[in-house]
Amino acid sequence: MEYRRFGNDIILRLDPGEEICASLLFLADKEDIMLAGISGLGAINSFTTGVFYTAEKQYHSNDFEGYFEISSLTGTLSRQEDRPYLHVHMSAGDVKGNVFGGHLNRAVVSATAEIVIHIIDGEVGRKYSDEVGLNLFEF
């Protein structure tokens, strides 16, 4: 991982073997990010996405292995009880260009990942909702 901050924007490069979610949480902690939007791309060879079953209030996950290109990585960094909280969704295309994705649990970089983090001067917390079964933005 290498990055540089320019004002409220961070440009981040991840390297082979690095896991995207863990890396973004590490960065949020190190740079003391309270609130940010995330946008990125890259190449990965192993990832897990989830889909939330609202009736069961549970995520079901799908695992993928092989050559994949992240076609979009979209999400936010916020805080829950003063700790960084990441919420990112992803689409990734396989060797034929077929695209798979959903809620991102983990993705391991195979070649490089390039992520823009747009820091917002403010704070939004999160609170668990019994009704929904997720940690929702709390204003």
Added chain:
Amino acid sequence: MEYRRFGNDIILRLDPGEEICASLLFLADKEDIMLAGISGLGAINSFTTGVFYTAEKQYHSNDFEGYFEISSLTGTLSRQEDRPYLHVHMSAGDVKGNVFGGHLNRAVVSATAEIVIHIIDGEVGRKYSDEVGLNLFEF
């Protein structure tokens, strides 16, 4: 719907049952947004996307029902004749992670949606193009 504005960025949470396009237009009207970029994610259970047939100058639509995760929501808010104009495209993954999408007509939130709206200090209008058959940005 709940949101907070920090400078030129708005963080928006949508709740179960809320429709994304209508909610974004409501927000644009309420916050008097002239021009903005939109980026988001979420979980939805019913949506319609369209694809534009350029020869016919018409959209054909596809309807989807079930557990879906928005992997990307991308678009703009602008104005046409002083009224808010939304143009958003979306990808969403199903329970197997297969991704579907296109021009977004409607999407109903099942659990939550989290959207970042980046307001741009400026104005771009729209005008119907007979040649293309769409309302295009007019500079």
Added chain:
Amino acid sequence: MEYRRFGNDIILRLDPGEEICASLLFLADKEDIMLAGISGLGAINSFTTGVFYTAEKQYHSNDFEGYFEISSLTGTLSRQEDRPYLHVHMSAGDVKGNVFGGHLNRAVVSATAEIVIHIIDGEVGRKYSDEVGLNLFEF
């Protein structure tokens, strides 16, 4: 191609027959953009995406023709040896809403494309990595 710059944001419209990658590089050169994030949507009728085979250090490409809607266009503009360097990935949905994508080599606009370019006040270069086989961000 028509566009307007508002502070650090550019709103760009591409027209039928224009190729997205070439247009973004032209804009980067003309507007002297050193570093920027890119987000967009649109309708295209011909495009090529690639997937990087890390073992071979080569891209394999897939060609698509037909009515497609760009569901997400995500990337960066940076510089390599003082020349604009574009890195964009894309997802696009076909007439059934099936989404295809990956590293974007070329995409030809069929109706319109609407792209937001967020200029970052800074510079990040690129350098070829023998190990990875790609031009990576260099900080």
